[in-house]
Amino acid sequence: MSGSLQSRVLRGPAATLAGNPFEQPSRGCLITHDDALIIIEDGRIAAFGPYAELNDTLPEGVAVEHYPGHLLVPGFIDAHVHYPQMQVIGAFGTQLLEWLETYTFPAEMSFADAGHAGRVAHLFLRELLRAGTTTAMVYCTMHPQSVDAFFTEAARFDARMIAGKVLMDRHAPAGLLDTAQRGYDESLALIERWHGRGRALYCVTPRFAPTSTDAQLDAAGALLKTRDGLFLQTHLCENLAEIEWVRDLFPARASYLDVYAHAGLVGPRSMFGHGIHLHEGDFCTCHQAGAALAHCPTSNLFLGSGLFRLFEAVDPRRPVKVALGTDVGGGTSLSQLQTLNEAYKVAAMVGHKLDAVQGFYLATLGGARALGLEDRIGRLAPGMEADICVLDPKATPLMAFRAGYCASMEELLFLLMTLGDDRAVRATYVAGRPVYDRDRSGDPFRPAHGEEQP
Numbered sequence: 001m002s003g004s005l006q007s008r009v010l011r012g013p014a015a016t017l018a019g020n021p022f023e024q025p026s027r028g029c030l031i032t033h034d035d036a037l038i039i040i041e042d043g044r045i046a047a048f049g050p051y052a053e054l055n056d057t058l059p060e061g062v063a064v065e066h067y068p069g070h071l072l073v074p075g076f077i078d079a080h081v082h083y084p085q086m087q088v089i090g091a092f093g094t095q096l097l098e099w100l101e102t103y104t105f106p107a108e109m110s111f112a113d114a115g116h117a118g119r120v121a122h123l124f125l126r127e128l129l130r131a132g133t134t135t136a137m138v139y140c141t142m143h144p145q146s147v148d149a150f151f152t153e154a155a156r157f158d159a160r161m162i163a164g165k166v167l168m169d170r171h172a173p174a175g176l177l178d179t180a181q182r183g184y185d186e187s188l189a190l191i192e193r194w195h196g197r198g199r200a201l202y203c204v205t206p207r208f209a210p211t212s213t214d215a216q217l218d219a220a221g222a223l224l225k226t227r228d229g230l231f232l233q234t235h236l237c238e239n240l241a242e243i244e245w246v247r248d249l250f251p252a253r254a255s256y257l258d259v260y261a262h263a264g265l266v267g268p269r270s271m272f273g274h275g276i277h278l279h280e281g282d283f284c285t286c287h288q289a290g291a292a293l294a295h296c297p298t299s300n301l302f303l304g305s306g307l308f309r310l311f312e313a314v315d316p317r318r319p320v321k322v323a324l325g326t327d328v329g330g331g332t333s334l335s336q337l338q339t340l341n342e343a344y345k346v347a348a349m350v351g352h353k354l355d356a357v358q359g360f361y362l363a364t365l366g367g368a369r370a371l372g373l374e375d376r377i378g379r380l381a382p383g384m385e386a387d388i389c390v391l392d393p394k395a396t397p398l399m400a401f402r403a404g405y406c407a408s409m410e411e412l413l414f415l416l417m418t419l420g421d422d423r424a425v426r427a428t429y430v431a432g433r434p435v436y437d438r439d440r441s442g443d444p445f446r447p448a449h450g451e452e453q454p
């Protein structure tokens with residue numbers, strides 16, 4: 001390899017998924033090395049393997065960033081999150097529809113101010129990186145400037161991010177409504193500005209069926225055809241009152257999912273948030289279309305929405321792709337470790353055990369597959385974009401004590417997904433650059449580009 005300035009080498013224990021542990025025995029899906037090297041060139045992983053095998057290939061004088069006692073894993077993927085809801089995370093006492101009226105819509109109104117959007121995007125990106133999350137699929141607000149603010153901040157870190165302007169043309173405060181035509185025009189302008197620029201990818205984003213007319217849902221379907229590789233995100237079957245409302249609003253449709261299918265919104269890059277109350281026919285539709293579900297357990301518990309049937313969704317006879325989402329601000333943490341902690345409990349409540357390998361699959365390779373981005377992110381392997389999270393299994397005194405009783409990598413991963421949170425993220429690398437270092441004195445964040453804001 002060359003010794004160019006773009007090279008970087010990480011060393012330490014490492015773990016990455018290589019198969020789907022919902023379809024094969026978990027143990028065979030996990031690749032681990034007690035002492036690994038990750039060689040990075042120009043933002044991508046050039047080599048990954050045991051130190052003993054790769055050490056000889058390093059040119060003399062290359063500094064090795066060594067993390068003994070830590071764990072190098074792929075950066076986490078959050079498939080469902082609302083950055084404008086940072087200011088209402090942990091808001092008391094409501095279920096979905098009342099929660100939108102009481103907390104969410106007023107918060108989203110404040111994004112008419114581009115300065116506010118910029119300040120929240122600044123904090124949000126940093127909180128993602130602090131949690132070890134390197135890719136997220138993000139709802140902005142209906143204001144185009146909220147999308148500009150988010151992608152501008154993501155570009156400072158060269159982060160692989162997916163986001164879009166929320167489309168709503170009914171059943172929301174006047175200040176948050178567009179029209180089918182205006183939503184189309186503003187989305188198209190944002191697609192032209194951002195989709196494929198650097199690592200940004202655009203996502204057509206009708207909030208959910210009750211806040212869009214048929215005309216707007218059809219316009220969303222038309223937007224998806226304007227460029228290759230566009231994504232679709234919306235909410236689906238989160239809450240029983242919501243489902244009842246959709247039935248009243250769209251009496252001609254066979255199901256909630258059928259509302260979206262009718263508008264051409266159910267395809268291989270569609271990500272449906274929640275899907276708690278789906279029927280077998282809906283799972284079959286998602287399977288056949290290649291559409292994915294975002295499992296958001298902290299939100300589902302916090303808002304009292306219900307228990308997602310993960311193991312039914314991924315049934316190998318007609319598997320539906322499932323990713324993990326935080327759904328902040330309905331969710332209560334941006335940490336995918338905390339999200340896995342709750343995913344384990346939700347699975348347990350419906351009679352299943354989510355093991356650690358399955359959990360880390362959802363947060364990394366499974367998320368990448370659900371997004372159709374498994375050729376770029378989600379694994380430690382040559383050719384992949386070098387988005388890497390350095391975990392610290394001894395981040396707290398309790399974790400350090402408990403780690404002493406872990407006899408296997410699976411036990412250590414389970415400890416991380418049960419007791420871990422942002423404190424257990426020692427460092428985050430994005431496109432091969434160390435953008436976050438928990439232990440750095442002063443500002444722990446180092447954007448790749450642009451001036452730091454005060």
Ligand SMILES: [Zn+2]
Pocket residue numbers: 080081082235273327330
């Ligand atoms: Zn949501």
